[in-house]
Amino acid sequence: GLYIAAQDDKGYQTAFYASIAALVLSAIHSFVSQNSTAATLITVISGIVSLYITYQVITITCLLLQGKDSETIAKGQNVLKIYVGTTLVSLACTVLSIIPIIGALALIVSVIAALVQLVGYVLFMIFLNHAYKSLA
Secondary structure: OHHHHOOOOHHHHHHHHHHHHHHHHHHHHHHOOOOOHHHHHHHHHHHHHHHHHHHHHHHHHHHHHOOOOHHHHHHHHHHHHHHHHHHHHHHHHHHHOOOHHHHHHHHHHHHHHHHHHHHHHHHHHHHHHHHHHHHO
């Protein structure tokens, strides 16, 4: 989808390239010991890349919707806030999970953040659907 959307706007093209980087990071992560600092670092970098992709898609889509659908733009901005918040909490929990005592609490917070992020993902899909209808 990003490859096709890149024909409409260069912002989607950078998101497409970032998605390729995310795939490479995922492949590298599969070869790294799961309980290592390297795995934690790759997870954090992957989270940042994923957040960047989502940021690009929502931002560019909102720019394309300017003057056409202010309600969908507002939904996109709200989805972006959810994504940024939950991603930052999740990444902080990933880093804190290295510390034994704090790690247990970080795991609980991380599960809650993941559930909120799931809701954000559904809202993101709804946003994209509304944007598609508005731009078609």
